[in-house]
Amino acid sequence: LLRVIERLVLILGCACACASAQIKDDWPSYNGDYTGRRFSGLTQITPQNVAHLQAQWVFHTKTPGVLEATPVVVNGIMYFTGSNDAFALNAQTGEVLWHYSRSVSSGLIDDASGHINRGVALLGTRLYMETDNAHLLCLDSRSGNLIWDVAYADWNKNYGATGAPLILKDKVLVATSGGDDGVRGFLAAFDAQTGKLAWRLYTIPAPGEFGSSSWPGDSYLHGGGTAWMPGTYDPELNTLYWGTGNASPDYDGSVRPGDDLYTCSLLAIDPDTGKLKWYFQFTPHDLYDYDAVETPVLVNTADRKLIVEANRNGYVYVLDRTNGKFLSATQFVKELNWAKGVDVQGRPLYTGLLPTAEGTRICPGVEGATNWYSPSYSEITHLFYFMSLESCSIYSRKPAPFEETREYYSTGTKRDPGKKSAQVLLAFDPQTGTFAWRYPQASDFHGYGGVMTTATGLLFFADNQGFFEAADAANGKSLWHFNTGQSLHASPMSYAANGHQYIAIASGSDLFSFALPR
Amino acid sequence: MVWRFVFRFIRVRVAFLGLFCLGTLHAQQPGAAIFASNCAGCHGADGRGGEHAPNIATAPEVQRLQERDLAGILTHGIAGAGMPAFPSLKPQEIADVVAYLRVLQGRGDVVKLPGDPHRGETLFFGKAQCSKCHMVSGRGGFLGADLSFYGAGGAKPDAMRAVILDPDKNLPPEKKAVTVVTLTGQRITGLLRVNDNFSLTLQTPDGAFHYFPKSELAQADIGSRSLMPPATLSGKEVDDLVSYLLHTGDGGTKEPAKAGHGSPGEVFVESH
Numbered sequence: 001l002l003r004v005i006e007r008l009v010l011i012l013g014c015a016c017a018c019a020s021a022q023i024k025d026d027w028p029s030y031n032g033d034y035t036g037r038r039f040s041g042l043t044q045i046t047p048q049n050v051a052h053l054q055a056q057w058v059f060h061t062k063t064p065g066v067l068e069a070t071p072v073v074v075n076g077i078m079y080f081t082g083s084n085d086a087f088a089l090n091a092q093t094g095e096v097l098w099h100y101s102r103s104v105s106s107g108l109i110d111d112a113s114g115h116i117n118r119g120v121a122l123l124g125t126r127l128y129m130e131t132d133n134a135h136l137l138c139l140d141s142r143s144g145n146l147i148w149d150v151a152y153a154d155w156n157k158n159y160g161a162t163g164a165p166l167i168l169k170d171k172v173l174v175a176t177s178g179g180d181d182g183v184r185g186f187l188a189a190f191d192a193q194t195g196k197l198a199w200r201l202y203t204i205p206a207p208g209e210f211g212s213s214s215w216p217g218d219s220y221l222h223g224g225g226t227a228w229m230p231g232t233y234d235p236e237l238n239t240l241y242w243g244t245g246n247a248s249p250d251y252d253g254s255v256r257p258g259d260d261l262y263t264c265s266l267l268a269i270d271p272d273t274g275k276l277k278w279y280f281q282f283t284p285h286d287l288y289d290y291d292a293v294e295t296p297v298l299v300n301t302a303d304r305k306l307i308v309e310a311n312r313n314g315y316v317y318v319l320d321r322t323n324g325k326f327l328s329a330t331q332f333v334k335e336l337n338w339a340k341g342v343d344v345q346g347r348p349l350y351t352g353l354l355p356t357a358e359g360t361r362i363c364p365g366v367e368g369a370t371n372w373y374s375p376s377y378s379e380i381t382h383l384f385y386f387m388s389l390e391s392c393s394i395y396s397r398k399p400a401p402f403e404e405t406r407e408y409y410s411t412g413t414k415r416d417p418g419k420k421s422a423q424v425l426l427a428f429d430p431q432t433g434t435f436a437w438r439y440p441q442a443s444d445f446h447g448y449g450g451v452m453t454t455a456t457g458l459l460f461f462a463d464n465q466g467f468f469e470a471a472d473a474a475n476g477k478s479l480w481h482f483n484t485g486q487s488l489h490a491s492p493m494s495y496a497a498n499g500h501q502y503i504a505i506a507s508g509s510d511l512f513s514f515a516l517p518r
Numbered sequence: 519m520v521w522r523f524v525f526r527f528i529r530v531r532v533a534f535l536g537l538f539c540l541g542t543l544h545a546q547q548p549g550a551a552i553f554a555s556n557c558a559g560c561h562g563a564d565g566r567g568g569e570h571a572p573n574i575a576t577a578p579e580v581q582r583l584q585e586r587d588l589a590g591i592l593t594h595g596i597a598g599a600g601m602p603a604f605p606s607l608k609p610q611e612i613a614d615v616v617a618y619l620r621v622l623q624g625r626g627d628v629v630k631l632p633g634d635p636h637r638g639e640t641l642f643f644g645k646a647q648c649s650k651c652h653m654v655s656g657r658g659g660f661l662g663a664d665l666s667f668y669g670a671g672g673a674k675p676d677a678m679r680a681v682i683l684d685p686d687k688n689l690p691p692e693k694k695a696v697t698v699v700t701l702t703g704q705r706i707t708g709l710l711r712v713n714d715n716f717s718l719t720l721q722t723p724d725g726a727f728h729y730f731p732k733s734e735l736a737q738a739d740i741g742s743r744s745l746m747p748p749a750t751l752s753g754k755e756v757d758d759l760v761s762y763l764l765h766t767g768d769g770g771t772k773e774p775a776k777a778g779h780g781s782p783g784e785v786f787v788e789s790h
Contacts, residue, residue, distance in 0.1 A: 003551055062599040077727060088727055095712045097719065097727055101579035106590035125660075125725065142725035143660035145653045498729075 021152040025496040027073045030164040036232035038376040038452040040494035044501035047060040050470045050480045057094030059511040067506035069119035073495035082117035084131045090496040098144035105133040111177045112160020119164040130161035148195045166230045179245035182408030199274030203244045211261030222402045224248030225263035229293040240269040245291035251355040251397045252410035259284035264292045278324035310386040312368030335363040355395035365393030374450030375493035385429045385451045391421035401506040427455035437476040450491025462488030549618030565622040575622040587615045638762025669766040691741025699737040
């Protein structure tokens, strides 16, 4: 009887979820929808038939850098970016309908010099993208014609952009990279029609503002806290959730005493005004490059509106998203030595390990216990999935002044030669704070591939050996795999065109799309 | 007024000079030899594409690149696209070869401007209805070509006039309408966006893309008729329109073309 009830609950749960706005044929934004769940409502591909999945086409961008974008699909047209180029593709064939080309910028440093781009945002017949040098471009989505071009961070040469814009009502939201290079992080909203700035929320307070005691002199201008990945949004609460990156300089905390607000934090923002509603700081006074830009995923339980975020610092957090109240933090990597746990407010209990002149071994390492690649929450299993990484780094510190055109780490990290890194795909139950299953990856390579789930109980993810895989979301059993022949630094998505469900993911310099045989 | 009838000389970017002309006019360019020994093997002696590399002379996406972007590509190459870096070239040599590429792109040459570009702009966005389909600097439609860089692309006044007055006759087939009839009798007319051995994709004036496997087509009429209507403008108005289009592409997408060095009525586009 229990099983029957369980099934009924499952079916009802599905019916409710389906009744709410579930993404199906279209995948209109980086994460698919505002929840950040990366959960597709499409049902053609099932655990029973997924073994027959075949590559339908491959698109080679010929652009520099590894592809990290998630494609956006609306009405059978796929929009995709590689460095500063945008493409409209026939989502059935992968053929180019138009191509907007702009050469990569010279003179960039650090992440921006890799010309990484994570995709587009769409509003009506307009398409928005960031360029490597932090311009917001507005293109005509039917032709790729450039409508306008706004430079939104040109006063410090160390700014760049690697993200994807997010559309909210009549505005388009963008942020920057450069958090390791002494820029002052911000989130900016532009009028989607005119390109006029609507608001800008700096993540580092100016002198006199709350939190400014961490930023003596003009250090607030170089404090980092960049908001380099797209956030999520709850329309009922009219609240935008956006993560911020590490403090700058990364490894020398002496120039930024105190908590270093609002770095390594989740910000809850009024999207109409750009005003901060509340914040939660995961790693106060970060010295380990624990950016908190991992997707803050909106999860609803019977009686609560939650945010779940698997953080680079090794804990997966559950917060009440109506007020930012801390509910739980669960350690998800075996070796974690920078903290002994968290207190009742969710504040870490530090062990006192610091980067030093001679180097200190700290776990998780600089790549993070997870990172920007997507997690996913299944509305079928009610589990939260993400790829984790066991690793440690030797962190070194050497104070140095900020300089434009130079990185601002104040020295660096190296691999811990004594520890093999290992990745584990995790299924976390946010209700119980336990792990339903673990899928250890065989290789000790370090992948940057994300996860997505579908309404038939499937989970797709990129493993760390160049394979794209499908697994049963209920138990983590692998059901299908395909060798893309390249490293995957991207997150998967699903769409339908002409009645067929497809699953797509970028790998290396190519974009792959899969479907069942006809 | 007399000045209306005076042809004014302007320097605009024109790239239709034949190879012979290039050879005679521009052999003195210091970048010519560097181009010949480093670039021409792949991109062709005229820069219009060769066996191993694409057209960099008349391709709009290359024409709109700024000098520093082109220099950056020469210095760093384009990873993944087969374009190597040329670290052996000195900064001055890079500047020279970029300047020569600008010559191949037609910049720095003198053509007569037959009319008034400002009145031409008013016509473009008004009575002549060009902007219903064509865009310049972010304003206008999408179905026709973006003309933001048209003036930089080697347009020739006589050829422009001919297209404006009789597009059916003078547009190349790939820029004309395609009409397909499906096996079920559906007839659709639009512009060709993809044509491979197995399928056609058309874009209709509403912006929608239509994909047809060729196995499902009874008939495909490619490029016999133009979607662009012939202009019903006076000769003077056509001259104004041509002048406006010759102007486009001079200052990047954000800045309108503007008079620079030289006497009034002259536009000088530096060939760097």
